[in-house]
Amino acid sequence: xxxxxxxxxxDTGELPELxxxxxxxxxxxxxxxxxxxxxxxxxxxxxTARGMVVGVAATVGWFGADLWGDRINVAGGSTAAWLxxxxxxxxAALAALxxxxxxxxxxxxAARHVLAVLAAVLAVARCSSPRRGxxx
Numbered sequence: 001x002x003x004x005x006x007x008x009x010x011d012t013g014e015l016p017e018l019x020x021x022x023x024x025x026x027x028x029x030x031x032x033x034x035x036x037x038x039x040x041x042x043x044x045x046x047x048t049a050r051g052m053v054v055g056v057a058a059t060v061g062w063f064g065a066d067l068w069g070d071r072i073n074v075a076g077g078s079t080a081a082w083l084x085x086x087x088x089x090x091x092a093a094l095a096a097l098x099x100x101x102x103x104x105x106x107x108x109x110a111a112r113h114v115l116a117v118l119a120a121v122l123a124v125a126r127c128s129s130p131r132r133g134x135x136x
Contacts, residue, residue, distance in 0.1 A: 027070060034062050037091050039119040045098030047107030047115050054098040
């Protein structure tokens with residue numbers, strides 16, 4: 001994710017390569033996907049307190065794992081495929097766990113409405129953020 005190497009300028013010598021407007025978009029998409037997965041787990045958990053606890057705990061762990069993977073700079077097509085499979089499996093397991101622990105408990109209508117709005121806002125958040133230097 002971080003730019004590597006140096007630009008060679010004939011007048012000033014070597015300058016480090018700096019991040020541009022498009023350097024960090026994969027990280028932004030991953031973080032938005034984690035938040036959407038949180039909203040999905042909570043909605044599958046019927047917006048109950050137990051479902052929210054599962055969602056929050058999983059989201060904190062997932063953000064930590066994402067940050068760690070970003071810091072060690074994982075790369076490669078096979079790594080991406082394995083991480084995608086792991087993410088899908090983790091989401092399915094967490095959704096099943098949230099559904100199971102919330103079985104027989106009803107969430108409040110207010111919590112369901114707030115979470116539905118949160119999911120809608122997260123869904124359009126990426127599309128509505130303007131990017132400098134890029135065309136749409």
